Amino acid sequence: MKPAQNVPEDRIQIGQLRSAYGLNGWLWVYSNTEPMSNLFDYLPWYVETKDGWQVMDVKRWKPHGKGLVVSLKGVSDRTAADGLVGANVWISKSQLPKAGVDEYYWSDLTGLTVLSLDEQEQDINLGVIYELFETGANDVMVVHATPDSVDSEERMIPWHKDVVQHVDLDAGRIYVNWGVDY
Structure with a gap:
């Protein structure tokens, strides 16, 4: 572990260290x-610890249970691992492969x-994308109202080809086929 000198400004969170596993410094990691x-394709990791940013490299990893x-x-020991519990794992967004045509990283959609x-x-302003989450059928956009939106409602809008009409990342907008009263 070494203190991070140049934490990327374009960082994106890819996981979190959850709890110590065993006595030899292993940790459960959420991806x-x-x-x-x-998660292991993007190294090094920038880890946001209680003591500041650390640059960390993976020695070994393995699937365990689910x-x-x-x-x-x-x-190298459980005490060191315990000190990292809850720390978020970040990388530079430039480490990610470029999204394909009509593919988007959720982090690019948040705030549109x-x-x-x-x-x-x-145009009817429904709000901004606060977050996205997966369901069995399709992903869902959670849209929060803003002072400029048509009302103060939070909306759950499915990410579906019949709903999402056009995404304009440069303009910070996404057009949807979604009624105000849905």
């Missing part, structure tokens, strides 16, 4: 990647203004 083992455990360089059209084809 935001799909599949979850892709999760993953990891051994980090410089973390969600617009629908009324009967006169006028």
